[in-house]
Amino acid sequence: MAVTKLEINSRSPFAQGQPFGDTGGYEQIDGTVYFAVDPGHPANEPIADLKLATRDASGMVTFSSDFRILQPTDPSKGNRSVFFDILNRGKAPALRNFNNAPEVAPDAPMDPGNGFLMRYGYTVVWCGWQCDVPDLPGVMRINVPDAVTAEGPISGEVVVTFHPNTPTQVQYLSDRSHRPYPANKLEDWDSVLTVQEHEDAPEEIIPREQWAFARIEGDRVAPDARHIYMAAGFVPGKVYQVNYTTTGAPIVGLGMLATRDMMSFLRHGSTEQDNPCAGYVDRAHSFGVSQSGRFLRHFLYLGMNEDESGRTVFDGLIPHVGGGKRGEFNHRFAQPSSQASRSPNSLFPFSDTDQTDPETGRTDGLMRRLAAKGKVPKVMYINTPSEYWGGHGSLLHTDLTAARDLDLLDSVRIYMVGGAQHANGSLPLTDFDPGDDIRTQQLFNCLDYRAVLRAALVNLDRWAKTGQEAPPSRYPRLSDGTAVTPGDASASFRAIPGVNPPVPLRRFTRLDFGPDPGVPTNVPPVVGNPYPSLVSAVDSDG
Structure with a gap:
C-alpha cells in the first residue's frame, strides 16, 4: 500500500x-x-x-x-x-x-x-x-519532489497566460497568486511576450525592450524573476502570454x-x-x-x-x-x-x-x-x-464533426x-464580481442549483x-434539435433588447505540444484547426 x-x-x-x-x-x-x-x-x-x-x-x-x-x-x-x-x-x-x-x-x-x-x-x-x-x-x-537528471535540476520553457481585468504595470507569473516558475535570466532576450485582442486573435510580439522581469517597489522598478513589468501597462480585456526559461520541475x-x-x-x-x-x-x-x-x-x-x-x-x-x-x-x-x-x-x-x-x-x-x-x-x-x-461541453456527447450524438456508457x-451559470447563483442581483474586479453586461444569474x-x-x-439506476441523462442533443451552433443561439440572444453576445464567439483549437504531452517540446503549442462546438437552443426569451 x-x-x-x-x-x-x-x-x-x-x-x-x-x-x-x-x-x-x-x-x-x-x-x-x-x-x-x-x-x-x-x-x-x-x-x-x-x-x-x-x-x-x-x-x-x-x-x-x-x-x-x-x-x-x-x-x-x-x-x-x-x-x-x-x-x-x-x-x-x-x-x-x-x-x-x-x-x-x-x-x-x-x-x-x-x-x-x-x-x-x-x-x-x-x-x-x-x-x-x-x-x-x-x-x-x-x-x-522535482524531476532531476544526472546533470541536476531540469530547465525548460514555460508559457504563462494572463488576462488583466484592471489596468496594471505588473503581473505575477502565475494564476491567482500561486507559486510561479521563476525566470532563469532577468535579461534573457530570448523570452517572448505576446498580446492578443482575444484568445483566437493573431499574436503580436511586444518588443523586448518594452518589458522586463521586474516589479514596482516604492518609486523604483526592481528586478524580480517572479514578476513581469511593462511601463506602458497591460490593457484590461487583452490576452498576454510570456514564454521564458525556468529551472525546477515539480x-x-x-x-x-x-x-x-x-x-x-x-x-x-x-x-x-x-x-x-x-x-x-x-x-x-x-x-x-x-x-x-x-x-x-x-x-x-x-x-x-x-x-x-x-x-x-x-x-x-x-x-x-x-x-x-x-x-x-x-x-x-x-x-x-x-x-x-x-x-x-x-x-x-x-x-x-x-x-x-x-x-x-x-x-x-x-x-x-x-x-x-x-x-x-x-x-x-x-x-x-x-x-x-466556454468549455468543450458538447464534445462529451457529440462526435468531432458535430454530426451525431454519441452513445454513452451504461x-x-x-x-x-439549464439557465444556470458556472458558479452557483445568489441574491441580491448584481453585475459586479469583487473576486475578479469586473462588471458584467448583464446581471449575474441567481439560480441556486445546489439541490x-x-x-x-x-x-x-x-x-x-x-444497483437502482440513476435518472436518465438530460443534455442538448442533435437528434431532437436542442443542440445548436453558438452562432444560431447568439442570433436568438441578439433579438432580445439590451443583450449583446460577445464577438467573436469562443473557439477551441487542436494543439500540438509534441509527441509526448507529458513532456512538451512545442512550447507554446502548434495551433491547428478548431473543434466544433454546440450549445443549447434557446427560445425567444433566451
Whole structure:
C-alpha cells in the first residue's frame, strides 16, 4: 500500500459537537499523510517524469499531503460511504456546494451549513493534491519532489497566460497568486511576450525592450524573476502570454497518486495502520467542481481508479462544471490553476468512448485505460450552459464533426442545468464580481442549483449500493434539435433588447505540444484547426 504513515496532528469535535440527526456528532481529524510509490509499477506509469524523481533507499518515490477528515464520532452511525471532496486550489468546496454553508477563510472553523452531508452519514475527506497553491494558512497542499537528471535540476520553457481585468504595470507569473516558475535570466532576450485582442486573435510580439522581469517597489522598478513589468501597462480585456526559461520541475502528477492512494488506504487500511475509517467504508465517491471537476476527468483519463494492488478506488464520481476539459495536472512545468485555452487543458480526447480525430488520425477516449481494466466507475457529469459556450461541453456527447450524438456508457449520466451559470447563483442581483474586479453586461444569474448536486449524490450512492439506476441523462442533443451552433443561439440572444453576445464567439483549437504531452517540446503549442462546438437552443426569451 502506497500510504506509509497517516500522522494525525489534531482531533476535535466538528461544529462544536453539534448533533446531525440520527448520525449524531462529528469529529474533525487533521494531519499529514505520507506516501511511497514504485516508479516502475504499471499503475504509476502515466505520471509524467515520475522515473526522474529522487528515490529513497528502497527505490520508492516519497511525498506527503495535508489531509482532513470529518467522520461521525460513532462511525457505526455513518452510512459507510466516503465523500472525497477534491480540493479546488487548496480549498474545500463540498460544504458550500452540498450543505449551503457560507464561504469562510481556509483557516477558519468549517461551517456545517444545513448539515446535509452529515445528516446522511457521509465521511468527508480532503487530501492535498496541488503543489503550487499559495502559502496561506489553512490551504491544503501536496509536497512533491522535482524531476532531476544526472546533470541536476531540469530547465525548460514555460508559457504563462494572463488576462488583466484592471489596468496594471505588473503581473505575477502565475494564476491567482500561486507559486510561479521563476525566470532563469532577468535579461534573457530570448523570452517572448505576446498580446492578443482575444484568445483566437493573431499574436503580436511586444518588443523586448518594452518589458522586463521586474516589479514596482516604492518609486523604483526592481528586478524580480517572479514578476513581469511593462511601463506602458497591460490593457484590461487583452490576452498576454510570456514564454521564458525556468529551472525546477515539480512532479505535479503525484497529486493523482495522492488522491488514489489516500482513498485506497481509507478503504483497505487497518486500525493497526492508524486508519480512522478502518472497517467502516463500503463505498467511496468523489466530487470536484470546476478546476477540481477537470481534475477528476484527468484522473479518469490516466486510469487512476485502480490502485497498485488492482483494487477499485472510487465507486462513483461527480465531475461538476468541468465541461469537456482536463487540466495542467500531469506534465512538466504544469500550472494546475491555469485556465488558458491554448494549454493541455484543452487536449483531445473529450468523450468517454473512443473516437478518431479526423484531422490528426489519433484514436482515444477518456475511459480507454479504465475500460480495458474493468474499472470504470459510475459517473455523473453535471454542467451548465457556461461549459458549453466556454468549455468543450458538447464534445462529451457529440462526435468531432458535430454530426451525431454519441452513445454513452451504461455507467455514465450527463446532466445540464439549464439557465444556470458556472458558479452557483445568489441574491441580491448584481453585475459586479469583487473576486475578479469586473462588471458584467448583464446581471449575474441567481439560480441556486445546489439541490441538483444533493439529488445527484443521493442517486449516485443508491446506484452504487443497490444497483437502482440513476435518472436518465438530460443534455442538448442533435437528434431532437436542442443542440445548436453558438452562432444560431447568439442570433436568438441578439433579438432580445439590451443583450449583446460577445464577438467573436469562443473557439477551441487542436494543439500540438509534441509527441509526448507529458513532456512538451512545442512550447507554446502548434495551433491547428478548431473543434466544433454546440450549445443549447434557446427560445425567444433566451
